[in-house]
Amino acid sequence: MSGGYDIPAALRESATTRYSASEEEAVLDWFAARNRSASARIREVPLSELQGWSIAPETGNLRHDSGKFFSVGGIAVKHRAGTPAQWTQPIIHQPEVGVLGILVRVVDGALQCLMQAKLEPGNHNGVQLSPTVQATRSNYQRVHGGFAVPYLEHFFDAPPHRTLVDVLQSEHASWCHRKRNRNMVVLVDEDVEVREGFRWFTVGQIHQLLARDGLVNMCSRTVLACLLGCHAPRDDTPGAHSTAELLRWVNATRAECTASTDLIPFTDIEGWDTPAGAAAQTPGRTFDIVGVDVKMGDREVAQWNQPLLRPRKRGIAAFIVKPVRGIPHALVHARFEPGNLQNIELSPTVEAADGAAPAGERPLFLDDVLRAPRERRLFDTEMAEEGGRYMHARSRHLVVAAQEDDFTDTPQDYRWISLPQMSRLLRHSHYWGISARSLIGCLHALNASAVLG
C-alpha cells in the first residue's frame, strides 16, 4: 500500500486500459496541435561560434562557460577482447545527476501517468511523449537563469511512501561517460493542475503509443520500464537460470573483463582535431559533434546554443525472445561500453549500428534478427534517443521470437533471462543499460501480464 492505494493492482488495471481507435485518434490530434504550437527553430552553427560555450585551449575540450551542464572531451579505450582492441573517441561528460520523473495518480483503480508533449532540440520529429520532468541539475537549479521546471517540487518533497520509483540508471555509455539519471515515479493526489502540453495516460495507452515510430521518448521508456519492474511481484518459477546464478554471472563477467579506459584531452583523440573539426568525413567515424542555435517558444529559456552528438547511422536494438518452461525469456548480452560506471551492463541480444558490416565483423545474432520472417517480429518500431544531447538519433527496436530449443548454446557473455527476472533487477542501479531498459519497456507492452501477474 502506497498513499492508501494498492499499487500493483492499480498498475495491472492501468496496463489493460487502452485507447479505442477514436480515442487514439484524438490523442494523435493533440500531438499534432502541440507540434504546431511548439514553435521552434533549430539552426546548425559551427562549434567555435556557440554562444556560452568555448573550446579550452589546453585540451580542446568543449565546455559551457558556467562550468555546468555538460562538456565534450576524449576517452582512450583498451579492450583486448574487442574489435578493435583499442581506440580513442569523443565522449560527453555530465557528472551531475538529472531527474527523469513521472507523476502518477490513481483514478477508478487505474494508475495514470502525467506526461508531456515535449520538444528537444535534437528531436527529428517534433514533440515526443516525455516524462513529467526531464531535467539536469543545472536545468532545475536554473543555471541558465530561466523559468523554474514545472512539477519539479513534487519530486524533491515527496514523502517516502509516495515515491514509487527512485533508482539511478545509466545513459548511452558509448556516448556519455558515467552519465546517470534518477528515474523517479511519485504518486500525487488527483487534483494536481494539468498545465498546457501535459496530459494523463494509462500505462496501457503509453504501451499503445510505443508502437508508433518515434513518439514515446527515451526518458519515458526507461522510467516506465523501472515503474513496472519495481512493482513486479516476486516470481520464483524456475526459468533458465536462478536469479542468484545470474547475479554471479554478471559479477564474474565484470571481474574478468580487463577493458580499461582513460579520459584524455579532445586534442589527443586520433583523427579528430578539435570538436570544431568534428564533422570531417573520416571513415570509421560513427558520430559527429555538431552545434545548434535553438529558439523555442515554451521552454525555461527562449534561446540558447549547445552542442549535440549526431550519430551517422541509425542503431539497432533487438531482443531474441523465447519461452523457457512457459515463461518468456530474452537473450541478454553482458557488454562492455567505455562510459559504463562498471565495465559492463546488460544489453540487448544485438546492439549495433544499422547498415552493412563486412562479413567477420558483423555482431553476433545480427543476421538472426534481421532475417527473421515478419511473423516472428513481435515488435519492430523506430525509437528516438534523447533529444537534449543527441541529434536525430534513432534506433530500430526489434523483438524477435524464437523456439524453446533455438539458441541453447550461447557464448559465455550471453544468458537467457526471464521477463520477471529482468523486471525485478530494475530495482537496482547499473544492471541494465539504456537500450535494454528501453526494450524491456517494449516487452512489457507486449506482455505486461507476464510481469504484473
Added chain:
Amino acid sequence: MSGGYDIPAALRESATTRYSASEEEAVLDWFAARNRSASARIREVPLSELQGWSIAPETGNLRHDSGKFFSVGGIAVKHRAGTPAQWTQPIIHQPEVGVLGILVRVVDGALQCLMQAKLEPGNHNGVQLSPTVQATRSNYQRVHGGFAVPYLEHFFDAPPHRTLVDVLQSEHASWCHRKRNRNMVVLVDEDVEVREGFRWFTVGQIHQLLARDGLVNMCSRTVLACLLGCHAPRDDTPGAHSTAELLRWVNATRAECTASTDLIPFTDIEGWDTPAGAAAQTPGRTFDIVGVDVKMGDREVAQWNQPLLRPRKRGIAAFIVKPVRGIPHALVHARFEPGNLQNIELSPTVEAADGAAPAGERPLFLDDVLRAPRERRLFDTEMAEEGGRYMHARSRHLVVAAQEDDFTDTPQDYRWISLPQMSRLLRHSHYWGISARSLIGCLHALNASAVLG
C-alpha cells in the same frame, strides 16, 4: 540444490557446529604452531629505497616497476556537507580485481570452509585466519615470477552450480580508490588435498574465533558475510522499512550527494611532498605511507619490498542494534568516502578513528557507542584490517544494544535496516562498505538464526 546439496540446510547446520573448549584449545595450538613456523622478517625501509618500486618524477606517485600490483597517488575531494568541506590525501590505486575465495565442502550435512593461517607483511600479530585464496590478479598471474597460488584453479574452473558466492565488493574507500575484490565461495568434493597451513572450519567455529582479537582476518570476514547473506532465505516480515523503500533511500542519497573527487599527482597533495616524505609529523594526518622489506619462508616469493598504508590511530566500527517488531535491526549510515565507485556505500552506525575528537567534531552516535554499559555491548573485539596493504591497521568492532524506542528520530542519511535485509543485499555489489560487511559478519555470529532461519 547446489552440487547435490541443500546449501541453506548445510549452512544452518554449520553455523550451529561449534568447538568444545578442548577443541578450541587445539585450534589455538595449531595457530601458535603456524606462527612459529611462519618465519618472517619485516623491516621498515625508506620508500625511496624500495626494490622494484620507484617514484615517478613528474607526479611523485609511487609505482611498481612492472606497472602492476598497485600504486600510490593523490586525490582531491570536494564535499560541501563534510568536515572539512575539501581536502587532498594520498590514495592507493589498484585497478585490478583480486580474488578472495573460500573453498567449502559438506560433511555430515554441515558446510565446512577451507581456511589458512596466513601471514601478511602488515599483520600486527603474526598469522591470521584467511580465506583459501586471497590474491590480486598480479599475484595469481605471477607477475612476481614466484610459485602458483594454491587452490586458485578451483575458483576459475568452478561450474556455476558449485559457485555459491561470486560478488564484487569494495575495500576501504578512505584508503583505496575504487578497489574491488571478487568475493567467492566454491563447493568442492570432500577429497580435496589439505595443504600445510590449511584446515577445515565450520561457520560456527569461525564465528567462535571472531570473538578473539585480531584472529579472523578482514578478507575472511567479508567473504563469510557474503556467504551467509547470499543464502539467506527471503524474509518479508515487515521491519522498520520495506526493502523497496531502502533501495529508494540509497538511490536518493546517492543522487543528492554532491561530493566530487579528482585524482591528482602525489606532489599536489597538501602537506605531503613525495611518498618518501610521508612519515613526517604533520598534525591532522590520519595515516602514513611506509616501506617494508619482507622475507617470508612460505610464500610464492621468499623476499620482496612494498609500501604499506599505516593508520595513526585504531579505528572504531560500531552498529547500534535494536529489535523492531521482534526482528533485529541495525542503524546504518549512508556515507560518502572518496574511493567509493559510487559516492556512498552503507556503513556502520559509527565509523571513525579511535581517540578524542574535539567537541563539535565528534562523529554522530560515537558517544552513545563508547559510553554504552558493558551489558549492552553484545560484541567488542579488535579486528585486523587487511595486512597486504595496511600496516598494523586495526579497528574495534562493537555491537551495542538499544531499546526498540531508542533512536527513532534519526538523520536523513541513517536508516534502521533489519538483519535479513542487510544479508540479502550482500548478493549485490556496492551496497555495503567493507566495515559494514565485517560487522555484519559479527552480527551473524551473534544471531545466525535470524539470518539463516
